[in-house]
Amino acid sequence: xxxxxxxxxxxxxxxxxxxxxxxxxxxxxxxxxxxxxxxxxxxxxxxxxxxxxxxxxxxxxxxxxxxxxxxxxxxxxxxxxxxxxxxxxxxxxxxxxxxxxxxxxxxxxxxxxxxxxxxxxxxxxxxxxxxxxxxxxxxxxxxxxxxxxxxxxxxxxxxxxxxxxxxxxxxxxxxxxxxxxxxxxxxxxxxxxxxxxxxxxxxxxxxxxxxxxxxxxxxxxxxxxxxxxxxxxxxxxxxxxxxxxxxxxxxxxxxxxxxxxxxxxxxxxxxxxxxxxxxxxxxxxxxxxxxxxxxxxxxxxxxxxxxxxxxxxxxxxxxxxxxxxxxxxxxxxxxxxxxxxxxxxxxxxxxxxxxxxxxxxxxxxxxxxxxxxxxxxxxxxxxxxxxxxxxxxxxxxxxxxxxxxxxxxxxxxxxxxxxxxxxxxxxxxxxxxxxxxxxxxxxxxxxxxxxxxxxxxxxxxxx
Numbered sequence: 001x002x003x004x005x006x007x008x009x010x011x012x013x014x015x016x017x018x019x020x021x022x023x024x025x026x027x028x029x030x031x032x033x034x035x036x037x038x039x040x041x042x043x044x045x046x047x048x049x050x051x052x053x054x055x056x057x058x059x060x061x062x063x064x065x066x067x068x069x070x071x072x073x074x075x076x077x078x079x080x081x082x083x084x085x086x087x088x089x090x091x092x093x094x095x096x097x098x099x100x101x102x103x104x105x106x107x108x109x110x111x112x113x114x115x116x117x118x119x120x121x122x123x124x125x126x127x128x129x130x131x132x133x134x135x136x137x138x139x140x141x142x143x144x145x146x147x148x149x150x151x152x153x154x155x156x157x158x159x160x161x162x163x164x165x166x167x168x169x170x171x172x173x174x175x176x177x178x179x180x181x182x183x184x185x186x187x188x189x190x191x192x193x194x195x196x197x198x199x200x201x202x203x204x205x206x207x208x209x210x211x212x213x214x215x216x217x218x219x220x221x222x223x224x225x226x227x228x229x230x231x232x233x234x235x236x237x238x239x240x241x242x243x244x245x246x247x248x249x250x251x252x253x254x255x256x257x258x259x260x261x262x263x264x265x266x267x268x269x270x271x272x273x274x275x276x277x278x279x280x281x282x283x284x285x286x287x288x289x290x291x292x293x294x295x296x297x298x299x300x301x302x303x304x305x306x307x308x309x310x311x312x313x314x315x316x317x318x319x320x321x322x323x324x325x326x327x328x329x330x331x332x333x334x335x336x337x338x339x340x341x342x343x344x345x346x347x348x349x350x351x352x353x354x355x356x357x358x359x360x361x362x363x364x365x366x367x368x369x370x371x372x373x374x375x376x377x378x379x380x381x382x383x384x385x386x387x388x389x390x391x392x393x394x395x396x397x398x399x400x401x402x403x404x405x406x407x408x409x410x411x412x413x414x415x416x417x418x419x420x421x422x423x424x425x426x427x428x429x430x431x432x433x434x435x436x437x438x439x440x441x442x443x444x445x446x447x448x449x450x451x452x453x454x455x456x457x458x459x460x461x462x463x
Contacts, residue, residue: 047077051357054081054131054138054349056124056145062344065373069364076357081138083124121145121426132156132351139352140361143191143345145426149258151347157190158348163359164189170363175388182340182421186259194365195343195374195385198414199250200310202325203227220332221251225276248273248432252422254334261461266447266454269334274439274446310411311386311397330414337420343374343385368392386415431456 053066058080066078128146131137132154141157151157164170172180179196180189201219216223248255255270256263264270330338346365348358364370371387375396387393393415397408431453439449 048075051078052081052138053140055142056083058082065365065370122430125427135351137349139354139358141347143347147425152185152190156350158350159188160192161189178419182419191345191347193342193345195387197341197385198338199331200328201331202328205326216327216329218329218332250333250339252424253420256457258423263454263458266450271446271450338417340419340421
């Protein structure tokens, strides 16, 4: 390639980058109403304050909470900087109301930046890390899949405990502090879940052996593996709702420590877990599948276990699962703790010029109004979370006509348990997914899988 062609190529590349930059920073945002009609959203010049929320994917419910916040603060525009658009089919139109007696649909549109297409979570980690390193990023960050420990160590995040302490209108005692504690890092709270859930397991009612069917207070993986070894051959594997990598997500905190940056993945315990778990998977298990499928469409007669996400499937459990399964109890990790799943993990960017406003929005999401909406989500479309505000949990679930008092009391006791939370990010998740997939396909042994993960995760944590 001669010099003229090189210069021409560079000029074309610069022009292309300029065009992309302009398209991503245009003054007018185009979005859609819920009826599908396009509307033009102002860039923020008509508002005295603009708040940006950065997330990996589109989040309908968080957008509705933002819209409700804007109704109360018309001077504020909340924009969503979405990295990758997710397609969500909404079963019914959601409403957010200020009172239980008067419900009003929030139709105000929320400003949203154009998302990039077909991008993976690990690439999102790279982009967000680069933005924060350069002093950019949204005012509020959804930390799902992001390396929160690395960000905290780099002073990119605000300690939310300090904001609680300095705000006379807020009291930690009103919330499930055991949930907050699970997301602590070095005794500070850099991210706050708006709701939480956890996995429970049940055993098939068709299995009648007395020692198997005796009442359990909890499940762990060893108990499940032992039970599977005793089961008849016609039980076609563990029904897990997710792949083997998803199974080990619950064990992350026992395999490596993001705070101490240490790993024990190449231990005999993990190797044996790999081997035993693979033996329990149903025939024809697809390593690429994220979900096995809708449980209503699966023949439960050959499944020894069922996984239930609480509270999302409480009502399905009462109507369907309870007929097929018993001994539904929390699934504990190897340290004897329930592993939480968070419903949103919001953090405040330490680079933000709108820290006070960001805190006001998070407070709004922790208020009775939004916490009640979070509690109602499972009633609407079968997924959601328990609210982190105790009084809202009691008000919503205690009065639920579909929940028997015995189940309510059990859940209340489980919610007071000592929890742990997975603070690993999408990069580590991808490492586990790739290595375990290679193991399932027979490309490497369990020992090689453990050693590869030990080296990769250890190197990544210490970068």
